Amino acid sequence: MSKIYIGFILFFSFSLLSCAKDGANIIPDVPVNFSAPINDPRLSRLNGAGGAVVISGYGYAGLILYRRPDGAIVAYDRCSTVNPLNKCQLNLSDPTITATDPCSGAIFLLSDGSPAKAPATRPLKQYQVTVTSFQISVLN
Template identity: 55%
Template sequence: MKFCSGIFLLVFLLFGCGKENLNIPNVAVNLSRQLTDPGLIRLSSPGGAAIVNNYGVAGIVIYRTLSGGYKAYDRCSTVNPEKQCAVELDEPSFTVTDKCSGAKYLLEDGSPAKAPAVLSLKEYQVTVAGNTIYVTN
């Protein structure tokens, strides 16, 4: 019985949760911007996305979900994260692409949309208060 539980633990540790992403370094993120900031104008409607540099590991992409909420992800690709290759917005902005590997990710939930990506983008917490958006971890 101990052998079976040991195998279960090993499988759990190897595969864990699919959306869990432990390979992007943890850095402090404390971003606040007015939603009227010209750099965030694309967030005025669902499906829009904007990039904010100098935060996170490789910058941050903020996405306005189709339901009107907001998501924020580190731009660091989960494919070879040590290279810190920043994903770029696609047109329309429902996906982002890692130009180094060709991997694609869905912005609605950060999940991989095209190989070689197998892990989701690193997600940050988003809060909106009044006309200000906050991205933190």
């Protein structure tokens, strides 16, 4: 009976430890409500495919807005998913098809947010984008 009890305690302890470690690598949820006129000069790089801009003051560590080759605009949190509690802000590459974590060296594809170079294993946190003929909005 005591072997079963010890086995149960060990299994439960390992389960808790693995959950805690995994949860530490998740970017915290924060309210995002960014809105700007579509002709805002800060967004001019989004006029062509492959264009990207950084918007500070929104999300956990800022926003990256990117116009994919198909014309859709996507928004990501600027925080790297490698050790997100460090709040390391991604830098845009030139040309802007990737973003690099200056703290770990990880690289992410902006077309879908997926990790392109280790140590990244999780995609970038993505937010909902709405574009009308007059305005662009990023919400969560």
